[in-house]
Amino acid sequence: MTAAAALGKRGWSVRVHEKAEDLRLVGAGGLSMFENALRVLEAIGAYEDTVAGANPFIGIQTRDEKDRVTSQQRCNVGRRVYEMSRTQLMNAIYKAAARAGAEVLSGSEAVGVDPSGVVRFANGKTAKADLVVVADGINSPNRDSLGLRVKRTPLKDGAIRIIVPRLPQDAIDLDRNMSIEWWVGIRRILAVALSETELYLALTTLDTDTEYKALPLNKKLWKSQFPFLSSALDRVTTQGRWDRFETIKMDRWSKGKVAIIGDAAHAMAPNLGQGGACAMMNAIGLAHSLDQYANMSQALDAWEREQRPLIDHTQKWSTIYSSVTTWPAQARSMAFAAARQVPWIQKIAFKAVDHNPIGCAV
């Protein structure tokens, strides 16, 4: 959808085919949007709608099984950061794409794509375009139909994402200005306010942790491990959603007239809050490259050359973060505390956040 807005703004005639019947239902839980993503949102005209009523949190904190703070850091110094629901972000980008002239067809499932620019749909119809942008997520059937080499690496962990009502007492239990992650053994719960009325919980554990990853959420089990979050866990009334983390790597992000972006091309563990941001940076970078070169194949080559190093870096460090899941608690706490203070680790962790995305200056 970001690509649709960015291309539409540059004069392309764009049509988005979205499998879901109802765009408002796409996505679950909340998202952090850091400075890099916010710049893209500004450039496509989606910023105001994205941050309206969202939570401008100021820092990241980790706590242990006794609710003691083990590390914390400000993350908004010289950069903006907001937490909002996925629905709010999606709606904001959708509206920007529509304003840029993109036509959005919901309930339209693409099942395969050809390098010549022909797309096949589940209803048997086909369409041809000068450029096809494949952005259908981690399990992308359209990416797979191209016959490019795709390396999928499932990680050991995954998360259940849930939004619960936020109550006044959460301001005491959970500092609304912090994004707090409690670690108990192999399990962790991230809690961060999305707005005055919504609280987002991401409950992460190993994929082998069958009882804890089950849906609907086993509140009794989770409360026994995280008693200080009992009030918030009691407010869970929705099913939630479990996703195992996964890394996707492709040898190439394009073939002929087809470009692949977002999780379909470069999914990563969500530990740095950068998967969506990378998808959005890559989308606007694609539109920018197409502006710079008259020849499509040169544009796609230049785009991948420019975007790939930062996305590869971010994927790598997100995966490394996941590996601390199985560390002994004390070693993990010490690693977090050290990482929050060592400048070169901070530089690595915030490299994407502090990047000025290509194509935002239009």
Ligand SMILES: Cc1cc2nc3c(=O)[nH]c(=O)nc-3n(C[C@H](O)[C@H](O)[C@H](O)COP(=O)(O)OP(=O)(O)OC[C@H]3O[C@@H](n4cnc5c(N)ncnc54)[C@H](O)[C@@H]3O)c2cc1C
């Ligand atoms: C627990 C968790 C927390 C995260 N937190 C953050 C965060 O804080 N910040 C951040 O930047 N990122 C975060 N991410 C990563 C982020 O969610 C993804 O990187 C991002 O959603 C990728 O966007 P996408 O458009 O590529 O794919 P998706 O979001 O998966 O969207 C794909 C779209 O394609 C549609 N579709 C699928 N198949 C078809 C088809 N055949 N035809 C037509 N349409 C189709 C789907 O309905 C969907 O709308 C998190 C991820 C997880 C799992």
